[in-house]
Amino acid sequence: MTGSTDSPDFNKVNFIQGTFGGGLTDAFVALIPTAGSTSTAGGYSTYLGGSGADRGTGIAVDANGATYVAGETASTDFLTKSPPQTPPFQPALNGGANNIASDASVAKLGSLSDVEISVAATPTVGGTPTVGVGNQATFTYTITNNGPDTASAVTFTDTLPATNATFNSVVASTGASCTSPTGTPASITCAIGTINVGATATVTVFLTPTLAVTLANSGIVTANGSSTQKSASAFFTVTDFSVCAAPCQSTPPSVTVTAGAPATYTVTVTPLPTYNANVSLSCSSGLPAAATCQFTTNPVTIPNTSAVSSTLVINTTARPVTTAQQPPFTRPLFATWLPVSGLALLGLGIGGGASRKRRMLRGMLFGGLLALTLLLPACGSRSKAAPTTAGTPAGTYTVTVSGTSGSASRTTTVTLVVQ
16 A cells, blocks of 8 residues: 655554655555464565655556555655665656645565575585586575565576586476576576565576586576675585506506406506596407406495506407318328239239230229329318317507596506417
8 A cells, every 4th residue: 555644653664764754744655464474474664755745646566566656756855765776767856846846756666575595516525515527516506585575586597607617407496497508608597486485496507517627606696676686606626537557657558468368457546636426447449359358346436535446357369279180081091002003913914925804904903093093182182171260369459448437538558468
């Protein structure tokens, strides 16, 4: 409601102007709640006027709870007694003074809401926000309305880091819609809407650091259409890790094995200076054919500032020896037929008066000897190769060993010599 009063002891609650402005009357504006735990919860009553005559003649409330008061004023100091938060359309009185003439007045009274914002950053180490490079950092902003009025048009804005981090997502507890990152530098905006007295809303922003430098983030909240901003900030210490193969020198360690034997190395993961996330190990490239790698501990967990080691075993596969098989009828066997056949011919040929039957037998033996002689090269050259299975080829190999945590990857190399 609105009207006019000349009472210096007008009852004021959650007021905008706490003293009587002077003159004949001041306008007053009052909101009397019809529900609530106390008679003043969500309500207010206030003067609105200066040293001249002022009065309220009309009032309206919009969907956001803002109050619009129309009236008349003859006060030259109307804006001094109740300073507006935004520049007025007409800053000076145009009517007469001494209460003879007046100007129309219009004022917008927003909800009186004490909206605060705080932030919690996780994960933490020893109470300090700390995250490993490549892993997710979480900023949870809590927006609280301390009253006395319902806060409307609550808006959350976050300007994202321009470098050294990537934006993952944003979630608002009220189900409010949040924009995708836009602008330079990129920012996100969440339209929270209305927050009742004593209620809270949360907005969670997820980022992933890409470099081991301090990661900072800030959130800003506004309410009731006011330009007044409240903000909260948090900072992460971003740590890193390294991977090396003992003895961790510039020259990669080398192990020589016979195909079929395993090669063993020690891989060390070192925090820089701490690291609070798991690191998964793998042989990312360079393994020869028919070889595999495995780690005794995988993934590795760094408990504090100390390095952690895992044994790498590269298993190779033996190469079988290829042999040749000879058939049962080979040259040595055929060679025995030559002297035997020759002696037989010689025996048959003794004596000049050999019968016709003996001459025929001698011819048959000679023909058989000739046939065996012709077959000897072909039969003696027959052989059959045994089937073979490929093993790990001989050679020198540079194997890349990777340690991966989140989106961060660190590498080292080892040398494998297979004989």
